[in-house]
Amino acid sequence: MVMLVLKGKDASMQAFRVVRLFAGLVAAPAVSAAQRTIRISDSLARNAERLKVERGAQWMGHIGKWRFGDYAVVSGKPGWTHTRTTGNFFQTESESRTHETFTFVLTNAATDSAVVNAARNVNVQELHKLYLGHGWSLGSDELVQESENFTALITINRDTTETWVLFLGSTSGSDTPSEHVAFLTNGERKILLSLASSNKNAYDFRGSPAFGYEFVENGQPLCALQYYGGSYDFTQVVWMHRSLDARMKLILAAAMTAVLQVRTP
Numbered sequence: 542m543v544m545l546v547l548k549g550k551d552a553s554m555q556a557f558r559v560v561r562l563f564a565g566l567v568a569a570p571a572v573s574a575a576q577r578t579i580r581i582s583d584s585l586a587r588n589a590e591r592l593k594v595e596r597g598a599q600w601m602g603h604i605g606k607w608r609f610g611d612y613a614v615v616s617g618k619p620g621w622t623h624t625r626t627t628g629n630f631f632q633t634e635s636e637s638r639t640h641e642t643f644t645f646v647l648t649n650a651a652t653d654s655a656v657v658n659a660a661r662n663v664n665v666q667e668l669h670k671l672y673l674g675h676g677w678s679l680g681s682d683e684l685v686q687e688s689e690n691f692t693a694l695i696t697i698n699r700d701t702t703e704t705w706v707l708f709l710g711s712t713s714g715s716d717t718p719s720e721h722v723a724f725l726t727n728g729e730r731k732i733l734l735s736l737a738s739s740n741k742n743a744y745d746f747r748g749s750p751a752f753g754y755e756f757v758e759n760g761q762p763l764c765a766l767q768y769y770g771g772s773y774d775f776t777q778v779v780w781m782h783r784s785l786d787a788r789m790k791l792i793l794a795a796a797m798t799a800v801l802q803v804r805t806p
Contacts, residue, residue: 577739577751577771578778585755585762585780594777594801604645604802609779612794615654617645633671633680639663643802647795651787655795659693659707661803666714686714693799695792703727707796709734709803723754725796732758734800739771751776754800756793763789766797768804777801 581589590610597606597614604617620642628635640662647655666685670678693707705727713719723734736743739751751774753767763782770776779797781790 576774576776578776579737579739579751579753579755579765579767580741580743581737581755581765581780582757582762585765585782588784589764589780589782592779592781594779596777596801596805604643605805607647607798607801609794610781611650612647612791612798614645614798615648617643619643631671633669635667635669637663637665645798645802647791647798649787649791649794653698653787653791655791656696656699657693657795657799659691659799659803661689661691663687663689683715686712686717688712691803693796695795695799697788697791705792705796707799709800725756725793730758732756732763737765737767748772752804753778754797756796764793764797766800768801769806775806777805 592610594607594609597608604614604619606617607614622639622641624637624639626635626637640660642658642660644656644658647657665687668680668683668685670680670682672678689709689711691707691709695705695707696703705725707725708723710722711720721736723736725732725734733756734754735757737753737755738745740746740748749772751767751771752769753765755765756763763785765780767776767778779794781793785793
């Protein structure tokens with residue numbers, strides 16, 4: 542068995558070039574100069590405040606200084622990224638596992654704070670051709686399965702009696718039906734993250750559409766996030782329902798910031 546262990550930011554970047562759980566993040570050449578925007582519910586569009594997202598500087602040892610509306614990251618730090626790759630003797634089979642963590646603090650205009658601790662795990666299983674020389678080879682290059690799970694724990698004003706959990710999970714591969722699960726919960730309430738796109742069908746990746754999520758609880762949209770604008774357009778937008786109380790808005794803002802950090806190309 543051959544084993545390779547990589548650590549640090551470079552390992553993370555190398556691993557995630559392989560992992561393309563969202564086809565829309567690999568942008569095709571622009572076919573139109575028109576700006577794309579994800580489709581959201583009419584009721585949310587009518588009753589939400591639309592906020593432009595600004596990333597700010599991301600220095601080594603820190604996460605992005607995300608800001609939208611009254612919400613801003615005031616501190617943050619990535620943890621170590623570990624990537625472990627194993628394969629058989631001829632390297633016709635390989636499996637890589639990557640684990641990374643980060644944490645940040647998000648505040649609102651009232652100086653309330655949301656503390657977020659996040660972890661991401663990615664697993665990729667692949668088959669590779671065995672080259673025999675003179676143009677001959679055995680087998681084929683094939684992505685057998687790739688999976689991701691991302692979890693973020695959110696607390697408000699360091700009150701650990703109530704913790705919200707954001708979960709994003711994806712699985713796909715040549716022999717595996719594609720699955721995607723995303724939700725935000727505190728154990729009593731459950732908010733679903735519905736994939737949103739500028740295409741009518743959110744799972745239609747043609748034309749390099751914009752991508753994001755709409756947060757829905759019991760059929761009622763609460764907010765939405767566009768994390769990718771399509772066609773090399775990295776416009777990012779937040780829609781926040783005006784009727785929500787300040788605490789819930791901060792929880793949702795923290796969850797959307799975690800998504801921005803992990804989904805931004």
